[in-house]
Amino acid sequence: MAFLEVRDIVKSFGGLRALQDVSLSVEKGEIRAIIGPNGAGKSTLFNVMTGLLSPDSGEVRFDGERISGIPPYRVIRKGIGRSFQITNIFPRMSVFENVQVALFSHHRENRSALTLARNFREVTDEVLAVLGLVGLADKFDSSASVLSHGDQKRLEIAITLACRPRLLMLDEPTAGMSRFESRETIALLQKISREQGLTLVFTEHDMDIVFGISEKITVLQQGMVIADGEPAEIKANPEVRKAYLGEEIAE
Ligand SMILES: Nc1ncnc2c1ncn2[C@@H]1O[C@H](COP(=O)(O)OP(=O)(O)OP(=O)(O)O)[C@@H](O)[C@H]1O
Ligand SMILES: [Mg+2]
Structure with missing residues (x-):
């Protein structure tokens, strides 16, 4: 089993399905980006993964233990x-x-x-x-x-x-930063991940950053995973290019 396993997560807000059968697995020490357009469900997924929200169905397992549905302070204690x-x-x-x-x-x-x-x-x-x-x-x-x-x-x-922590989850760590600050912060995260063997899962809108440091990328659109894989695969994926209108993902 992977270090972090997200299995078939469903989360609705009233009639809105914010997450629909979302699954992904992250290995120890990996740097994983979760990307997708505004409203795709990235923060909701983070909230489910860290105990702020309980999923309607599905589960999250961390280091072999089920963590979905337990309160945030206990999730923190688990690392x-x-x-x-x-x-x-x-x-x-x-x-x-x-x-x-x-x-x-x-x-x-x-x-x-x-x-x-x-x-x-x-x-x-x-x-x-x-x-x-x-x-x-x-x-x-x-x-x-x-x-x-x-x-x-x-x-x-x-x-x-x-x-x-053994797993660091950062929701838009560079939001609102200048390009210079973003680059510095990302270099810092990469260094910390390497030096401390930390697993890093982050969301980010800047595609240069995403493709610059991620080992794996999961793409969400309207609450669904439309692609999951290594940066080169993601870049070449026609559905991903369509979701981003081909604008931000350069050849
Ligand atoms: N607490 C909530 N109550 C109702 N709707 C919500 C709630 N939280 C999120 N949503 C809705 O769920 C969908 C997913 O939102 P979410 O914040 O997860 O997207 P996101 O991918 O993080 O977007 P962004 O890139 O703008 O941060 C959106 O349609 C949003 O309006
Ligand atoms: Mg968000």
Whole structure:
């Protein structure tokens, strides 16, 4: 069985079928993009995969265990970190504090037996290590609100990484970034995925980025998987080209 298995997921909102029999499997360490036009169901699929929504039918299995239908805090404990399409940080706290809060709650949830003092020291080291990983160590003291949009997204990634996920799910990690910021963020994600053996599943509208880093791509359209495979196959797929009107996917 694959590391992450999505099987026959159906999810409706009233009369709207947002996901129709969606299946996909992701191997450990893989970088997988989930793409599709606006409203295709990408965020809904992320919400089902991370416990924010229960599917009407079908199941999600992670590392052999069924995770669909269990609440988000338990999904996180199983080793799945996620970021949202809209940045989710504490603007009034410093960069350091944002990651510190995430780490403290992670340690508490894991019922760490460390004493508070030892815990505090270890957390400080861990916060600095995570900030170093995303290139924000020199801004640890800045208020999160004054960061550039790109740096806020990096901070969100740091918060997600603080809980030591084995699978990182990022919904439009480069939304609203300049081209330069996007490229930097993607290079960062690629580096983290390689160095930490992290499995990465992400959604993205910029096709240069998608084809630049993905090992596999799943294409959704109107809640259905219309293609799934390696970038070269996806690029050549006539249905995919039609879905994108041939505009964004260059030869
Ligand atoms: N909570 C909800 N209630 C009702 N309809 C919803 C809800 N969430 C999503 N939808 C609908 O489900 C469909 C899929 O939405 P979703 O947000 O998953 O698309 P998406 O692929 O993430 O789009 P985008 O690229 O714009 O982020 C859309 O038609 C959307 O309007
Ligand atoms: Mg979305």
